[in-house]
Every structure is written in C-alpha cells, then in structure tokens.
Amino acid sequence: MPSVEIVAVGTELLLGQLVDTNTPFIASELARAGIDVRATQSVGDNRERIAAAVRTSLARAQGVVMTGGLGPTIDDLTREAVCDALDVGTKLYEPALLQMEAVFARFGRPMRANNRKQAELPTGSLPLDNPRGTAPGFVAFASDGKFVACMPGVPREMKPMLREQVVPFLRERFGARETIVTRVLHTIGLGESEIDHRIADLFGSYENPKIALLAHDFRADVKIMAKAPTADEADAMIAPLQAEIVRRLEDGVFGYDADTPASAILNLMRSQQRRLAVAESCTGGRIAAALTSVAGSSQSFVGAVVAYDNAVKISQLGVDAGTLQRNGAVSDDVAREMARGARARLGANVALATTGVAGPDGGTAEKPVGLVLFALDDGTENSRVWNFRLEGDREAIQQRATVMALNLLWRYAKGQEP
C-alpha cells in the first residue's frame, strides 16, 4: 500500500518553542485523500540532518511531503538538502522567478539577491506556485521515481499549496484511492464528560465510521470519520450515526464542519431579522472579534462598545454613575444597564453585556478573579443576568467568558432556556 512520510524542518521545533500544527494539518488532508502517512519527522535547520531525514523517509515510503526551510535566509536549507539527498543539482526556474517578482511588486517591496535563490529548484522538479508568499514550492524526484514535495512553513502559504497542488499531484500519482470523509459536529455549553456519558456506547461499537471526541477552545466537537471508495458512500455511512448523535446532544450541537458559534448565532439572528449589539468589559472585544470573523456579519451585527473604563460605561452605554458607585463595575445592575444601553444606543434588538474580573489583579473576597457576569437585554421580560466563576489565568478567563457569551447568545437565538 503506497504511503508517504511528512518531514517538518525548523530548529524551533526541536527546541519546543513552536507547536508544529503543520504536520497534523498535512496528515489530515492526506487522510482525507486516502493517502497513508507512514511516519513523520521533524529536523533542525541543518543541511546534513535534513538530507539524512529525507533519505530515511524515502527508504521507508514512496514519497516525502516537507514543510519549512524554503525562505530566503541562510537558515533556509531545505532546497539544498533535498538536492543532496536526491543527488541532483539546482536550476533557476524562470516562471518561479517571474511569479516572485510579481508578488514583490504587489507588496511594493524590493526583491533582494537572497530572494533569487528561492527560484533555484532541484533539477527536474515540478514547481509549485505560491501566490500568497515569495517562496515557491516544488516536487523533486529521485532516480528511482520516488518524490519529495516541498512547501513553505508559513501556514497560510502552505495550506492552499497543499490542497490545490500537492494533494492533486498525490491523488494522480497513487491512482484513485479510498476517501476519508469527516463530519464534525460542533457543540457548545456541554462538558466533555457530559458528552462522553451520553454517547460512550457508540465509541466502541463503530470502527468505520469511527467517532472521536475533541475538546478545544473551551468547547467540544464530535468527529465522525468514514472510509469508503467514494465521498457519497462515506456520507451515506455517516448519516445515520450523525442523526443518532445529534438526537442525544440536541441541546448542544450548534453546527457542522465550517460553522462557528458566531456564524450559528448570526444565521439565526438574520433569519429572525434581529440586530445584535454587544457591550464588553472583561472580554475586551473578543465577542465582537468572533462575530465579525463571519463574512456578511454586518447584516445582523451592528457593533460593540468595549467599555473598559467606567467613564466609557457611563458616556457610551448610559450606565448610571450612581449604580457604578453603589455596586461596582462587576455587578448585576451594571451588567444589566450595559446591555440595555448597548441595545438602545447602537440601534439593536438584542444586546449582550459582559463584566467581570479577568485578573491577575483586582479580585476581592466578594468578587474574586474569574467572576464574570453576563446580561442579555431584548427589551422584554426575557432580559436576564447570569454569573459564573471561571477558572484559569487572565487569557483563559477572557476566552472562557467569550465562549460562554456565545453559548448564551446561541441558546437565546434558538429560543432555548440558556
């Protein structure tokens, strides 16, 4: 069975200064294309060691997919090392050079001599375009026909190159293979152990499709993976299992695959012709940032006030100075007035407000670090305040609070009791 190996290049990977997310991304795209990954390696910016790693991987597999070390600096040695491993020279690829010149012109930056070496690719290579950056990729070939596909290490350059050029090359090279289709069910507001409790019996009973539970960013996803000759057949295998999982987790599944909590909320708000505003204190703009990540968000998201200073809570949101003085900024009444003010002043139908103690300083016995209040105001008696004690450091508290705010908004828009 044909297989490839992945080799990631960069000394920072060996010092543990960077978590390698490129390798899992490449691995998962290859799995989707039905291409087996035999093993992976990472190696530092050292010509001999890179070449040795390439030789090791080529001895074990039919080809190697590499990322990193294609830049213009003296530390970027992948091109040279691949030439060493394959025992070929380099050649200037004019089209690659022209494309680099075009990218530099578009960025309005001068192209230097050290950039030119990026267009010198192993002789006999298939060049890979990199419209998002200056380092072209390439697929180089050994005399026995095995290949080494090299991509930049910058994720936003590597990912489209992999999907648009390397995966099609591999598919053709290995012939039509099995496809792995993955469906991700995104949940919010359900704990990992709660989900596990509700669907544990399904984990063991299925090998294909296979189920996995992934917790991340203070939420959990359920992943269903099916392997079949075609995507349609894999979809058909996924459907009944998906239906069963959704039935059991109905109160928590907000979307699938590319959906985000924000896109789910804005879709509901748009269909209800509601306009949403946000007043953020301790979340500091994170809820607005999540909502505006969604293309077309302006249709139902009007804006936010990040009211960090109390004076801003008063001037921009109309919070009463007396309320602030009597109860403090982290109080039910202030949260309520922030939400009411945001709704009225930003011209929205619904507004959510956050106020809390993100830390590390500013906590008291009564209002400890991690205390976060949320208020929702839609001008009716449904308006409410919640308070939670969140765990973690400043960043974790801000992020958890953002996910909680999105959870409350989603449940509100669904008409579910949050």
Next chain:
Amino acid sequence: MPSVEIVAVGTELLLGQLVDTNTPFIASELARAGIDVRATQSVGDNRERIAAAVRTSLARAQGVVMTGGLGPTIDDLTREAVCDALDVGTKLYEPALLQMEAVFARFGRPMRANNRKQAELPTGSLPLDNPRGTAPGFVAFASDGKFVACMPGVPREMKPMLREQVVPFLRERFGARETIVTRVLHTIGLGESEIDHRIADLFGSYENPKIALLAHDFRADVKIMAKAPTADEADAMIAPLQAEIVRRLEDGVFGYDADTPASAILNLMRSQQRRLAVAESCTGGRIAAALTSVAGSSQSFVGAVVAYDNAVKISQLGVDAGTLQRNGAVSDDVAREMARGARARLGANVALATTGVAGPDGGTAEKPVGLVLFALDDGTENSRVWNFRLEGDREAIQQRATVMALNLLWRYAKGQEP
C-alpha cells in the same frame, strides 16, 4: 556532542486528529537541561514501524525519548517494539506491578489481565514510576549502551515523569551539561527579508550564540540562543549580539521575550500618562482584544467602539452622516472622524480608527477587498491617515490590519514617524 531523538507513538498523530504537544514539551524541557534534540519522529501503533523508528533514531543519536503506546490495549505496542529494536526480552517487574495494583485500588477500579502486561518491561530496564496513571515507564538499554526512555502519552502522566525521572537520568548520563538560554527580540513593521538583509552577516558568523529569524502572525522575531555551563554565562554571551541586532533593527524592535505589541504600546502610553481609545470597523474588536490581553491595560486603555454599522459610526463616534454619504464608510474623512470621535467621546488623549474592506464581498474597483484605512488622532496637527492594500482572505486581512494598527500605535508612542 551527545544528543537524543524524540519518538511519539500513536496512529492519531498520523491522521492529523491530534496536535502533538508532547513532543514540543519534551523538546523544551530537554533544551532547558542542555540536552540537544537531533530530530523527532512520530509513528503509528504498528510494532514493526515503531521498532524501525527506534532503530533509525538510535543510529543517529545517543538515545531516544519516547511517549505513547504503553497502555493496556492491543494497540499499545511500544514495549514490544522497543524489545524488538534492542533485541531483548521482557521480564515482569514486581515493584511496577505492585505500584499499578496500588493505583487501581486508589481509583477503585478492578485490575484486568491486560493491565498486567504493562508491568512486563524490557529485561535490564530501569523502571519509571507513574503515580498518576497505570502505565509505568522505563529506560531500556541496547548492548552498545545507548538507551530508550519510554513514557506514557497522557500529558498529565508524561510531564511529571519527564521532569522528575527522565531529565535527571539524562543529566546524570550526559554529565553536568550546559544550559540553553533564549532571548527573543520582537519586531513589528519590518518585513522578514528586510530583517534578513540587515542582519544576514550575523547568521553565518555565530554558532553559539545562534540566531534564528521567525516570522509569524504577520510579524517577525529574532531569536538568540546561547549554550553555556550557567545561565549567567549564557546571558553574557547573548548581550553583545543582542545590542548589535537591536542597533541594526532599532526602528522595529518593540520588546523582548514575553512582551507583545500591545504591552509595549501600553507601557509607553502609561509612562506618558496618555489614555488610548480605539474605533474599529473592519478589525471588528481585534485591536481592543489585543490591548485588553495585557494585565493592567485599564490604566491606559479606556475602551473601544466597534462601529460595524454606519448608524453606530454616527451615533457612537459622531461621524457626520453627510461625510458617510459622500465618501462612503471606507474613506479618509470617515477614518479621521472616527478617530476624532473616539478620542473625544471616550475621554482619551489618543485614538486610532480602522475602516476597510475585509471581504470576501463588498469590494469595488475603486475600493477593493483588502483596502484598509487607519487614522490616528491626538488633537494636534500630528493627526494622520494612512491607507494600505492588504493581501489574503478575510481572516488574514483582519489580522494584518490589527498588526498594522498596533505598529502605527507603537511608532506613534515611540515618537517615531510611522
């Protein structure tokens, strides 16, 4: 020079379903202990392939540190594979068995027959205690004296085993070794190739301390790593090189190590007793989120208005309806009025505003996707507007615009012409 390799075991790593955070954790602990990591591998739950990976790493380095595959299931094959690679048998380690029984008793769970095999370690091994789980680790030895240290894959079991048992073993094994100290110089507003151009000659001339250039999040960092018997000696080696690099990149280095662009800006603003406000359209809250990530940001950051809807630009920032109608939201005048309004209404001394076309829709020939305007207002004739054409998808444009805004704010606070 003695070095080790890291081998992580688990098929999920090859399917990209899990980002391997164990390898960078191990790598960074070893770097701190002055132990060189030559390369890393990951391999699936396959006895032959694990054994082959161990042999490959042992051929290249003095030892191997492994994680994963020590559990009780049929998929856990690290013990057997290490025996194959080292050509040794297994032996029941009574103390390991007793400890496992104690852990099971403490967890109140029955110990099954398949758990028993976890106490069968390669003959001649040094067992490693695992008080937090059921799988003991071990260090096995080859006939030539090289070693393979195996730890479980569960991070909360692996981490203390590494710190408390494996690192001390390695330190002793390799004798008193050196420490690696890393200094990171963070830059903003300088391109990677510009930095390379200015310091390229330093890359080649230094092996220790060593320099690396890392581009990420639309910025670049220069990393200086020094290896020495003590941290003080490493610091002393770093100092002159750091001074030289800072001299050459003076217009771009905003901070060191844990500093962020936001913390650098807020430090300057605080020392100048200035108060900052932000008005965000296309960046949607990201600038505020970056600023409020900094503990104590409330001292110099008053807040932001995320003015996504034009009505919010008018009501919250006092942008003139006529200006909006005549020039459109993405225009110099609107940017200028947003900044002026934010400064005045939020009670700040300085305000920065963003407005642009983040896409994917909404672009025109005159105002294409990626056009972003920035205005800075401090109530003096220093107030200015800049416009840039940014590359990438919606997310990249929003993130690049955020970094540019931070760059402009930092240069302003430094008194540098942006």
